[in-house]
Amino acid sequence: MDPFAVFGMAPAVDLDRRALEARYLELSRACHPDHHAAAGADAQLELLTRAATVNEAYRILRDRWQRAEALVALNAPDALAERKVLSPAFLAAALELAEEVADVAGGSADAAKLRTRVDHLIATEWDAVCAGVAAGDWANAATRLHQSRYHRKALHDLQR
Amino acid sequence: MSAPANEPASERVVLGIDLGTTNSLAAVMGRKAPLVLRDADGEALVPSVVCFADDQIRVGREAKALALQHPEQTVYSIKRLIGRAGSELDADVASLPYQVERGERGLPRMQFHGKEWSPEAISALILQKVKAVAEASLGRSVRQAVVTVPAYFDDAQRQATKDAAALAGLECLRIVNEPTAASLAFGIDGNKDGTVLVYDLGGGTFDVSVLRIQDGVFRVLSTHGDTRLGGDDIDALIAARIATALAAKGADAQTKDPFVRQALRRAAENLKIELSTRAQATLHLDLGAHGNHTFAMTQGELDDLARPLIERSMASVRAALRDAELSPKDIDHVLLVGGSTRMPLVRKSLQDRMGQAPRADVDPDLAVALGAAIQADILAGGNRSLLLLDVIPLSLGIETMGGAMSKLILRNSTVPASKTEEFSTQVDSQTGVDINIYQGERELVADCRKLGAFKLSGIPPMPAGLPRVAVTFLVDADGLLTVRAIEQRTGQEATIRVVPSFGLSRDEVRRMMQDSITNAFTDMAAREHLETHNKAIAMVRGTQRALELADLPSDQTYSIRKASKRLEKALAEAVPIEDLKAAIEDLSQLTAQIADDVISSAVHKALAQEPPK
Numbered sequence: 001m002d003p004f005a006v007f008g009m010a011p012a013v014d015l016d017r018r019a020l021e022a023r024y025l026e027l028s029r030a031c032h033p034d035h036h037a038a039a040g041a042d043a044q045l046e047l048l049t050r051a052a053t054v055n056e057a058y059r060i061l062r063d064r065w066q067r068a069e070a071l072v073a074l075n076a077p078d079a080l081a082e083r084k085v086l087s088p089a090f091l092a093a094a095l096e097l098a099e100e101v102a103d104v105a106g107g108s109a110d111a112a113k114l115r116t117r118v119d120h121l122i123a124t125e126w127d128a129v130c131a132g133v134a135a136g137d138w139a140n141a142a143t144r145l146h147q148s149r150y151h152r153k154a155l156h157d158l159q160r
Numbered sequence: 161m162s163a164p165a166n167e168p169a170s171e172r173v174v175l176g177i178d179l180g181t182t183n184s185l186a187a188v189m190g191r192k193a194p195l196v197l198r199d200a201d202g203e204a205l206v207p208s209v210v211c212f213a214d215d216q217i218r219v220g221r222e223a224k225a226l227a228l229q230h231p232e233q234t235v236y237s238i239k240r241l242i243g244r245a246g247s248e249l250d251a252d253v254a255s256l257p258y259q260v261e262r263g264e265r266g267l268p269r270m271q272f273h274g275k276e277w278s279p280e281a282i283s284a285l286i287l288q289k290v291k292a293v294a295e296a297s298l299g300r301s302v303r304q305a306v307v308t309v310p311a312y313f314d315d316a317q318r319q320a321t322k323d324a325a326a327l328a329g330l331e332c333l334r335i336v337n338e339p340t341a342a343s344l345a346f347g348i349d350g351n352k353d354g355t356v357l358v359y360d361l362g363g364g365t366f367d368v369s370v371l372r373i374q375d376g377v378f379r380v381l382s383t384h385g386d387t388r389l390g391g392d393d394i395d396a397l398i399a400a401r402i403a404t405a406l407a408a409k410g411a412d413a414q415t416k417d418p419f420v421r422q423a424l425r426r427a428a429e430n431l432k433i434e435l436s437t438r439a440q441a442t443l444h445l446d447l448g449a450h451g452n453h454t455f456a457m458t459q460g461e462l463d464d465l466a467r468p469l470i471e472r473s474m475a476s477v478r479a480a481l482r483d484a485e486l487s488p489k490d491i492d493h494v495l496l497v498g499g500s501t502r503m504p505l506v507r508k509s510l511q512d513r514m515g516q517a518p519r520a521d522v523d524p525d526l527a528v529a530l531g532a533a534i535q536a537d538i539l540a541g542g543n544r545s546l547l548l549l550d551v552i553p554l555s556l557g558i559e560t561m562g563g564a565m566s567k568l569i570l571r572n573s574t575v576p577a578s579k580t581e582e583f584s585t586q587v588d589s590q591t592g593v594d595i596n597i598y599q600g601e602r603e604l605v606a607d608c609r610k611l612g613a614f615k616l617s618g619i620p621p622m623p624a625g626l627p628r629v630a631v632t633f634l635v636d637a638d639g640l641l642t643v644r645a646i647e648q649r650t651g652q653e654a655t656i657r658v659v660p661s662f663g664l665s666r667d668e669v670r671r672m673m674q675d676s677i678t679n680a681f682t683d684m685a686a687r688e689h690l691e692t693h694n695k696a697i698a699m700v701r702g703t704q705r706a707l708e709l710a711d712l713p714s715d716q717t718y719s720i721r722k723a724s725k726r727l728e729k730a731l732a733e734a735v736p737i738e739d740l741k742a743a744i745e746d747l748s749q750l751t752a753q754i755a756d757d758v759i760s761s762a763v764h765k766a767l768a769q770e771p772p773k
Contacts, residue, residue, distance in 0.1 A: 021374075025374065025375065025377050025379075025547075028377070028547060028549060029377070029547055032547055032549070032637075033576070033636070033637055034334075034535075034538055034539060034547060034548065034637065035538075035544055035547065037333065037539045037540070037541065038541060048576045048634065048636055048637075049576075049578065049634070051576045051637075052575075052576040052577050052578035052634065052635075053578075055573065055574040055575070055576065055577055056577065056578070058574070059573065059574070159482075
């Protein structure tokens with residue numbers, strides 16, 4: 001499924017959040033089964049499937065990482081699978097970061113410092129993803145998307 | 161008479177029903193706003209209690225009144241058992257004074273009148289009562305409804321509730337989540353756009369939902385909850401405290417005795433309610449053969465007892481906010497729903513957490529039914545400006561290698577939602593694949609709830625791994641799962657047979673529907689009651705109007721007025737149907753004497769205006 005096509009929007013890394021939300025509500029109103037309760041069983045199933053597709057597309061489009069993944073998949077269908085193996089150096093650093101996150105005491109000064117570092121790592125990955133997309137370097141964008149998962153996981157764990 | 165005010169705006173009436181753990185009620189969309197439907201005494205709440213004593217079936221207030229006399233034959237809190245089975249019932253069953261047995265597949269069953277009863281069938285009796293109250297109030301029969309469930313109810317509990325509606329003779333057009341319904345009641349009048357947190361603490365269940373209201377679209381961002389947390393649990397703690405205190409004084413308060421158990425429970429509930437408005441309350445407890453006792457409690461003591469439970473609800477509030485990626489300051493309105501939110505501790509704890517006072521403009525007992533009526537109106541085609549977008553509360557997945565849970569549809573996904581997954585075979589010429597479906601958040605299926613087993617059959621014989629069966633899991637707007645499978649290479653649709661782990665099988669539902677011939681008798685009696693009731697209302701109205709117009713001798717006016725008053729009284733007192741008929745007959749004889757008179761013509765005119773059935 002191409003979520004951009006479902007929404008009738010030009011594929012892009014950056015989407016206007018308000019425009020996206022407005023479009024989502026518009027599409028939902030048009031195909032939600034509640035507004036077509038009188039339709040026949042076949043039409044109902046069709047609407048149900050359509051509404052499910054709209055919901056799934058919105059779930060992808062509203063999250064910048066998933067949106068970027070969809071964009072990469074659209075332009076280079078194999079890039080994400082091919083670039084799954086990350087460099088040993090990156091993995092070693094990621095492992096070390098995960099250990100630091102696991103050991104840090106919540107609410108401490110160290111935790112705040114770690115948070116700043118993780119935020120910075122995530123911002124760097126995002127910029128690299130955007131640069132890759134802008135240059136049409138889908139392979140590099142895919143690598144950066146895979147790498148960002150480790151940092152996003154670290155952020156998630158820090159927020160616990 | 162309340163009937164004219166309750167006349168629905170559209171021809172087709174769809175009820176909104178709040179089927180609660182403690183109380184149930186119905187509402188319907190009026191011309192502008194939803195209206196709660198009340199019985200002849202003006203009561204909207206029907207206690208969700210069924211009493212089987214004396215070879216009769218009594219539902220609602222009557223049943224609740226008999227609970228102390230017949231603790232073992234009075235069923236309450238049935239909502240805690242619906243859609244559940246096996247060991248997950250143990251804690252609930254242990255605290256109930258009535259007997260619950262394990263039937264087929266470990267499903268809860270009760271024995272009354274020499275018959276086996278499922279939680280669905282008991283719930284159906286409650287729904288029938290609610291339906292009857294609604295029909296009497298509306299003066300017409302009703303066949304369709306929107307029924308609410310806790311947002312945190314899983315697939316099995318939703319399906320069981322839908323089955324209960326079918327058994328009660330109601331087509332359930334939609335299952336709606338209770339907090340979502342409450343938000344509709346709150347936001348219906350517009351200019352409430354913003355982000356809302358609904359805290360719904362009922363008799364047996366707790367939900368919290370975060371929603372965004374925007375241009376008539378009510379979109380749930382996240383939901384969290386506990387289907388085993390409610391006022392019942394607080395009552396149980398108070399009852400245990402009373403029992404301990406009585407034992408300390410040397411009193412024999414055997415909690416094994418069903419009568420004592422029921423009496424303590426009732427006393428605990430009363431104490432809790434009293435402590436919602438007072439700092440201290442004293443209770444006089446008449447335990448019959450076990451003596452008379454007094455027991456005092458302060459609000460502070462109650463708070464200390466209830467605090468751990470309320471803390472659990474606050475953990476859910478935090479989780480819901482986290483899933484919505486919001487913090488308390490992002491919430492524009494905090495709504496309280498459910499009778500248990502009357503406890504000062506609940507209000508204070510929530511205010512502390514949210515940094516704002518909860519809204520007081522929604523009646524916590526009525527909001528859910530009113531919202532259900534609004535959704536009913538949307539489905540009936542009466543309102544296209546509103547739209548509800550709800551979510552699935554728990555992730556849906558399948559069992560993969562090593563008993564791992566592979567999540568297909570994540571929790572808080574907006575419904576309808578669907579996911580297609582490919583399956584293949586492991587052995588040459590294999591024509592069937594077993595798929596186990598689970599719902600829950602844990603990593604291992606052993607820690608999740610098994611919803612059912614699906615057997616994919618009819619796969620064309622091929623070498624192992626070659627068939628590609630695309631299985632589509634679709635969650636509809638009720639939050640219910642359906643599964644379809646298509647073999648990709650041949651385009652052949654594989655058959656799926658669902659064996660649900662909980663609730664009734666489709667065959668059982670069908671059989672029970674056929675069994676409801678016994679219900680047809682009650683239905684007929686109800687219809688006769690309804691028609692007589694309507695006739696009486698129309699006559700009283702018509703007579704009054706006619707007397708104002710007609711110029712009759714004063715003695716005649718007097719006797720007609722007297723007969724009319726008698727009929728009115730008979731209506732208000734809900735006398736037996738025969739007495740009501742007699743009163744109608746008396747009045748109509750008096751008015752019939754004046755042939756061609758304005759009275760009878762006005763009465764007939766009024767009768768002709770009776771709403772269609």
